Amino acid sequence: MRPDERFTELWTDYLEGELDEGGIAELRELLSADEALVRMAADSYQTHRLLSLVAQGSSESRESFVRETMARIPADGSCFMDRVMSHITPQPGERRAPAQRALVLRWLPWVAAAAVLVVLGAILLRAPEAEPDAAQVTEVVGAVRWTSGDGEVADSLAIGALLSGGTLEVLGPESWCTLRFRDTSTVTLSCSGRLTISKLAQKELHLQVGALSAVVCPQPADRPMLIHTPEADLQVLGTAFRVEVGSSSTALRVSEGRVRVTRLADGSSAEVPSGHRAIASLDPRGTLQVVPRSAPTTEWRGRLPDGTIHGTWVPSAGGGGRLLATPLLLHRDGEPITLRVAAQSVSRGGSPPVALEANSAFRVRGSVASAGTVHFGFSTARMDGQFAGKFIIACPVPALTDGAGVLDLWFRLTDFQPLASVDGGALPTGAPESADGLELRDWWWCTREGDLGLAVSSVELTVSDTVPPPAPGPAPSNLGEALKAAGFERLLGTWVDAETGGEDIRVTYGWRFEDEVMDITASDRTKKTASLMGLNSGTGEVYHIGVDSEGTSSLGTWSFKEGEAVLELGFTTVAGEQGGRRFRHEFVDDDTMLMTIDYPEPVVLRMVRVKGK
């Protein structure tokens, strides 16, 4: 055995606590003979310790550490954390682009804590009376737009950016943005909302459309937070509430404290206490009524077109109708993207809150004109009304349509994934991983790959124990059907990496036997590979088998989910070494595809179709 192999063995035993005294002595001898091994051991040791820390990194574990630490510190009666926290927001010069977020977070604790103590004295001496109450972006997901008071438009916002005197828009159903004011009051804008933030010292917001949930710290009696909507004025002294603006009404739900609401149509006003709701509409026959919040229900059926957020309602001659998905242009990473969206609010109006449970299931009915992948998603709130997150599932349409192109789809709650934060893909701290126990606020249904003629006739939520089990779509009978169902029949053709025009990698997908077996030939700078892809009709699995010019054989499977085709390969070299690799494929458009090779540091290749061959 070579010394480095022996070192590997001893060192691993050492980290596992399995090294006896003789082993320790041997390890020490190897280390003293080779300085490089000492460095390697220290590298490995540090990685080992940091991995343990990462494993303990759950919010519960961190919370437990804080609790244990604070339990060891003598208690103290007074409290002015809010005022202290109000002084630790980054200054305008400290804004960073999303990609630099890690760097910001790395320095933030030092900047923040230094600020905490430095400002302690200053806070007690002087309150910042005349400063505009800027709001700091603490979370942003999806497409947003900020238009400043002087008309400057930004199509992205960085965590930590300070907003004052301008309009914030969250674009599309998959977006939201959370802001924190200096006194730690927070507001979350969602549901394709548009919010104008004043430049005044007093918190003053204009919610033109969308949903805003807020937790507001106690405000000075002479300077309450003011929220204006097209139908109502809200005056907030410190409370938690949610307000949602529809086409001609504002719905307010208070979960803590009190909010004074004034109905603009007639000037009537009322205080809405905790656990109550109020609706202010423009209907001249209506009045401002404050009523206790209803008990939640677990079953719901949307009465389209009520509560429509996106889409065009087309009535049918025999009653009912369809909500046609309409285009919505967004910018992601600076690139324009057009979604076709149909969406409906669940929580507008006077209907009871809808509670999601582990065995809840959505039934979605509608139609499509052509094949593709559609995404169904929904927004949630905690039962106290505060925004909780969004959840989504991707669904290949053709496999689930009947002969008339009519959709009748079932989605169980457990099938949905949380929409992650846009930079890094990680869930925001404290964000729920499951929608079980949350309240349903809205749903949306969209396509990202062109107009499929998507329309929705009804959406309902039910408890799966009380309905027939979801009807699975017909299983594909061959590879061609499986690829079509996933929207990956477009793989056919020759693809080269855009950067070198195929010198780095070139892949050709073609039928060996049409719709049954696909030939895949690939070449890179060092070798060529020949593979076959086929469908196991018994299991429905899409298999992959290949060999390269160096004799390495590979065996794997393809899976298709959420617009992504994933090839998981296990390989064996001629020397008998084994390993695994994952390749992910995602279409940008019909002629462009991103191929990600999951090395520890993923490699992303932009592949373009070779035309005319």
Add this chain to the structure above:
Amino acid sequence: MRGGETTVFEVIVRRFEEPLRAWLAAQSPPAVDVDEVAQRSFVAAFARLDDYELGTNFGAWLFTIARFQLMTEATRLRRIADYHARYAPDLLQRELERRSSEPPESCQARLAHLKTCLSALPEHLRRFVTWRYEEEIPLAEMSARSGRSVPAVKKLLWKLRRQLHDCVERRMAAEGAAS
């Protein structure tokens, strides 16, 4: 001076717990309970708040306290008769001491990069890290679950740590070049 400090101090604990634990995890010799030293550091910092000079770098002040707490703990361990025989190759300890002069913030950057690198690992490899560090199951159990021999599992863990270390280093270098 001390009015309201407990409440404010909790904010400080929340802000600093991760960087401090990351720094201690990377610098502590074997057998040191990192969380214990981190908690002692916070308690000591709270007790000495009057010594903190307003306007200076609070993070640096806290890490200085932590460095002394770690030295105290390491000294205590060294005084245990069979510590070296059982736990710590002295050359490793010396190398860690040498590295402890690295700025504390680089440890937190390492931690952040490690999380990214870990999430990029293919699932069939990441599960070994989960088993070892989250579930903390024995090697034999990992062997049974994966169908690999125990030596093969050990070798894989070694390779994974190296891969992750290399990935972190690349990211640190790229960040350094970009800044």
